[in-house]
Amino acid sequence: MITEMVTAAEIAAQLKMSLTGFRSLLNERDDFPLPTSIGIRKKRWKLSDVNAWINAQ
Known part of the structure; x- marks a missing residue:
């Protein structure tokens, strides 16, 4: 399984x-x-971790 990774700049934009x-x-x-x-x-x-954090806010 491939885990999508994101940069700080990508997270900031999101x-x-x-x-x-x-x-x-x-x-x-x-x-x-x-x-x-x-x-x-x-x-x-990890994109999945970031998305989970965003959804929990």
């Missing part, structure tokens, strides 16, 4: 906020899904 706003949300909320590191500075989130 939430209709700026990338800076999304990063602030990450610092303020401890219930947002944790990312997976795919490199030294690259992080991705």
Whole structure:
């Protein structure tokens, strides 16, 4: 099974906020899904986890 992964910019667009706003949300909320590191500075989130978090809000 292939898991679709999304970037911070894609999540910010889905939430209709700026990338800076999304990063602030990450610092303020401890219930947002944790990312997976795919490199030294690259992080991705599982789309299914992000969608579940959005639906729970």
